[in-house]
Amino acid sequence: EAGVVQSPRYKIIEKKQPVAFWCNPISGHNTLYWYLQNLGQGPELLIRYENEEAVDDSQLPKDRFSAERLKGVDSTLKIQPAELGDSAVYLCASSGQQAGTGELFFGEGSRLTVL
C-alpha cells in the first residue's frame, strides 16, 4: 500500500514568488492535514480537511496561504507571495478516521527555501 506522497521534495525560490505543494494521501483516508515544521520544532497545523471540506483552517495565514482539496482526495497548498520566514518543511498527513481519533501517517515533506 502506497503511503502519503508529496511533491516536490525540495523547492528554492526568491521572495515574493509563488510556490505550490502537492499531496496525495493514503487511499481511503478522508482526513488530510497540512503541517509546517521549523527546524528543531514539532509540526504545527495549518489546515485540516475532512473529505473536501476545510474543517480547521484557523492557523492558516490566509493573506498569503491557500489550500484546496477539490475532489476530496489529493490536495494543494499554495503560498503567494512567499516571504523569507516561510522557509520550512511542509508536511502532509492523512488519517482514516476523523478529528484526530485515528493514527496519523505522514509524507516525506516538502522543504522550502526562500531566498
Place this chain on the structure above:
Amino acid sequence: KQEVTQIPAALSVPEGENLVLNCSFTDSAIYNLQWFRQDPGKGLTSLLLIQSSQREQTSGRLNASLDKSSGRSTLYIAASQPGDSATYLCAVSDDKIIFGKGTRLHILP
C-alpha cells in the same frame, strides 16, 4: 490550551542500554497519544498509537505507556542500537493534534 512537553531535548546513550523518553501534556481529555520517529530530512514515521482507554502499547523493542490522569507518556526503548538514532516526537489528540518539540536521541556505537 493543550501543551505538550518532551524532556530531555537531547539524549546520548551507549549502544545496548535501555532508555526512556518522556512526554507530558496539560489536558488529560485526549482521544489518543502517538509516538513518531523522524530521521534527518525525512517525514514522521508512526511508531505507536495509544488510545485514551489503553495503558500501553508494544512493538518489538518499543513500549509506550500512557497515564492520562498525570498527563504523562513514556517511550521505552530496549537494547538500543545505533539505528535508533533519530528524533522522537509525541503528539496528543483532542480537538486538535498537538506535537511536542521532540527528543533528539543519539546512540553511541
